[in-house]
Amino acid sequence: MKLxxxxxxxxxxxxxxxxxxxxxxxxxxxxxxxxxxKKVFNGFQMKKELEKEYEKTQKGRDKILDSLxxxxxxxxxxLNEQKNAKIEIPKDEIYQFEYNREEFLKLxxxxxxxxxxxxxxxxxxxxxxxxxxxxxxxxxxxxxIILGADGNGSLMYSKESYNISxxxxxxINNKYKGID
Amino acid sequence: xxxxxxxxxxxVTVNTTVTSCRNKDFNDKxxxxxxxxxxxxxxxxxxMTVQEFLTWCSDKNNKLNKSKDIADLRFNLSYFPxxxxxxxxxxxxxxxxxxxxxxxxxxxxxxxxxFRLEIIDGTGELLKYKLQSxxxxxxxxxxxxxxxxKDIYLVQGKxxxxxxxxxxxxxxxxxxxxxxxxxxxxxxFNKNEEFTVIYNDKLFEKGFVxxxxxxxxxxxxxNISGL
Numbered sequence: 001m002k003l004x005x006x007x008x009x010x011x012x013x014x015x016x017x018x019x020x021x022x023x024x025x026x027x028x029x030x031x032x033x034x035x036x037x038k039k040v041f042n043g044f045q046m047k048k049e050l051e052k053e054y055e056k057t058q059k060g061r062d063k064i065l066d067s068l069x070x071x072x073x074x075x076x077x078x079l080n081e082q083k084n085a086k087i088e089i090p091k092d093e094i095y096q097f098e099y100n101r102e103e104f105l106k107l108x109x110x111x112x113x114x115x116x117x118x119x120x121x122x123x124x125x126x127x128x129x130x131x132x133x134x135x136x137x138x139x140x141x142x143x144x145i146i147l148g149a150d151g152n153g154s155l156m157y158s159k160e161s162y163n164i165s166x167x168x169x170x171x172i173n174n175k176y177k178g179i180d
Numbered sequence: 181x182x183x184x185x186x187x188x189x190x191x192v193t194v195n196t197t198v199t200s201c202r203n204k205d206f207n208d209k210x211x212x213x214x215x216x217x218x219x220x221x222x223x224x225x226x227x228m229t230v231q232e233f234l235t236w237c238s239d240k241n242n243k244l245n246k247s248k249d250i251a252d253l254r255f256n257l258s259y260f261p262x263x264x265x266x267x268x269x270x271x272x273x274x275x276x277x278x279x280x281x282x283x284x285x286x287x288x289x290x291x292x293x294x295f296r297l298e299i300i301d302g303t304g305e306l307l308k309y310k311l312q313s314x315x316x317x318x319x320x321x322x323x324x325x326x327x328x329x330k331d332i333y334l335v336q337g338k339x340x341x342x343x344x345x346x347x348x349x350x351x352x353x354x355x356x357x358x359x360x361x362x363x364x365x366x367x368x369f370n371k372n373e374e375f376t377v378i379y380n381d382k383l384f385e386k387g388f389v390x391x392x393x394x395x396x397x398x399x400x401x402x403n404i405s406g407l
Contacts, residue, residue, distance in 0.1 A: 046388060125387030128251050136249075178376055178390035180243055
């Protein structure tokens with residue numbers, strides 16, 4: 001007969017604990033995860049596409065430089081042959097060689113700068129879109145914090161279950177491709 | 181008393197279920213199911229008035245309008261079916277259906293899109309946004325008027341198609357966005373199959389902005405009564 005009030009007390013206590021736990025979960029639980037930045041960056045489709053475009057541009061420029069360099073070598077060989085045979089080299093040919101060499105060096109420097117600028121531009125574009133999609137992923141899945149592990153000590157340890165890199169890669173690639 | 185115990189057990193089970201609902205996979209599946217429900221609900225609508233049809237087209241759930249935010253900019257691509265184009269042309273409250281049908285036929289050879297670039301939470305003219313020199317403004321106007329059409333294209337399988345029609349609508353200071361109307365020739369791609377519209381942004385250097393349209397997304401449209 002005395003069992004009933006005891007069970008009622010246990011039940012009410014359980015109920016109060018349950019409600020308190022729910023409120024605590026809702027109000028104070030921080031949903032956290034981390035991504036491996038390098039892995040996500042390398043898995044991003046946009047990075048792969050722009051990398052191809054960069055290589056294509058760079059190869060095109062290298063081809064032009066190779067062609068100019070080859071012409072310069074031929075001219076140089078021709079001039080050396082004339083010099084060894086003790087034939088007087090026409091001044092026009094020397095000026096032409098000097099001019100071509102200057103042009104080649106100027107172009108080479110310009111291409112190096114252009115390549116660096118293009119690489120920087122593509123990196124900025126990739127990072128802008130990647131950051132945007134990670135923010136959208138976080139908002140959609142109610143994350144409070146998404147950390148980025150890049151191996152420089154900003155994240156020293158976390159359980160593997162907090163690693164959402166694979167999910168993020170799928171999400172950002174779909175977003176990039178414009179798939180809803 | 182036993183009943184109370186069972187209720188307690190049920191509550192604990194509910195709590196466990198609620199906690200597991202936080203799981204990402206569940207959320208994903210749930211949102212996919214919701215999307216399917218939205219799709220099926222919308223596709224069942226038929227015999228609409230022109231006004232209802234336009235509202236339906238502008239509803240984001242129907243996926244004719246696609247939007248993408250990148251940093252401080254919003255890129256928006258809206259599909260304009262032939263009736264929407266006819267409405268824009270006629271602009272009248274009382275529809276003369278033979279005329280409306282004629283206008284619809286006029287626009288049936290091309291697939292029309294409205295592409296809008298917008299500053300998120302911004303004011304003023306888009307082309308003056310983060311402007312570094314007056315010459316840059318002229319360059320931007322020229323780009324949007326003439327060059328931009330080479331940077332927007334439709335990709336289907338391995339085929340790439342440039343727009344057959346392109347028109348930049350200049351709004352000056354009136355709104356913080358710029359709009360272009362573009363159209364692709366229906367004979368050169370299959371509207372029933374999946375395709376992607378790509379814009380390679382050279383105006384604000386945001387890179388490739390892609391909008392994907394799935395199979396039959398553009399043809400499963402509601403009917404307009406009287407047409």
